[in-house]
Each structure stands twice: as structure tokens, then as C-alpha cells.
Amino acid sequence: MVTAAPGEERSLALALVNTRRLTAGGVDDDLAEPSAAAEWLRLTAASLDADDLSRITDLRAAVRELLAALAEDRSPAASAVETVNAAARADAAAPQLTWPAGPHREWHSTSPGSVEEALAAVARDAIDVVTGDLGPLVRPCEAHGCVRFFFREHARRRWCSTTCGDRVRAARHQRLVVEQRESPQREA
Numbered sequence: 001m002v003t004a005a006p007g008e009e010r011s012l013a014l015a016l017v018n019t020r021r022l023t024a025g026g027v028d029d030d031l032a033e034p035s036a037a038a039e040w041l042r043l044t045a046a047s048l049d050a051d052d053l054s055r056i057t058d059l060r061a062a063v064r065e066l067l068a069a070l071a072e073d074r075s076p077a078a079s080a081v082e083t084v085n086a087a088a089r090a091d092a093a094a095p096q097l098t099w100p101a102g103p104h105r106e107w108h109s110t111s112p113g114s115v116e117e118a119l120a121a122v123a124r125d126a127i128d129v130v131t132g133d134l135g136p137l138v139r140p141c142e143a144h145g146c147v148r149f150f151f152r153e154h155a156r157r158r159w160c161s162t163t164c165g166d167r168v169r170a171a172r173h174q175r176l177v178v179e180q181r182e183s184p185q186r187e188a
């Protein structure tokens, strides 16, 4: 079980990017199979084929490029911007105001339950994140070998999870031990 990185509960786009992870054993991908991807997007499995799956993974790569560009303070590849925009406009959803216990915005799709709706929701969120208040908080995990992103809601946070933090501290400790062993004169 993988713990969510800080911010995933607030952003579908961030959660999508983090569905692909590097582990000691190689790549770990929550969307490797159409059925798994359908479940992730809360669609029925029958509604997703291999083409749809590549649209999802293309969108994921594009959103990753946007987050990386933000964190690195550079412009993203134009193709990534276009991929996100294409996904956002593939479903002609409209914002609708509801007022259950206060004002609330909902997007009403013209094709509810479709892949287009699901991908458009992620793309809209990606656009909201990079243009909004969350944008400056986007950070890549600094642990070696980790490719997840998170929202840095606490100024000192550098890892996506305590697992990554512990791994970095263990590696640092190991390095110190080796250095001391190799240069014992330093201790004199």
C-alpha cells in the first residue's frame, strides 16, 4: 500500500502524476492495465480500451511536464500544454452553481461517465493547479530515485512521504559511516 503524497487529496492532477513511481524493483504503475486505469478514473472497466489507456498515460506525462516546469521555474514543452488543453476541451462541460450549504461549483459534463469527462476533470484540475494558489507549492520529492511530486504545505518538507525521508536519512547515515571508516584520521 502506497501512502498518498501531501496534496493528492486536493488535486486529481497531482494524484495522476503519482500513479507512476520508481521502486527498487523498477517501475510501479497503478495504470498499467485498462481495468486498473478504469478503476482509478472511477469508470466501468468495459468503457476503457488500449487507446484510451494511452490517452490517459499521455495526459499523465503532460501533467508531469507542467509540474516539473513549475518546480524548475521554466516553460513546459508546448506539446504538454497542448495535450492538457485538448483533454480539457474534449468534454464540453459547463460550471454549474449549486447551493447545498453554501455556494459550490460543479462541472456538468455533456458526456457523463465517459473517458472524456474523466480526463477533462484531470486536465481542468491541472490548469487550476498551475495557474492558482497551489502552483508555488508544487515540489518534486528530493529523495534519490523517487519521482513523485507533492504540495509543500510546510516550508521544510522535502520528501513525498515518511518512507522517502527515512530512506534519505538512512543513506546519509550510511555515507557518514563509510566516510569515517575511510578517513579515520579526521577523528584524531
Ligand SMILES: [Zn+2]
Residues within 6 Å of the ligand: 141, 142, 143, 146, 147, 148, 159, 160, 161, 164
Ligand atoms: Zn518520495
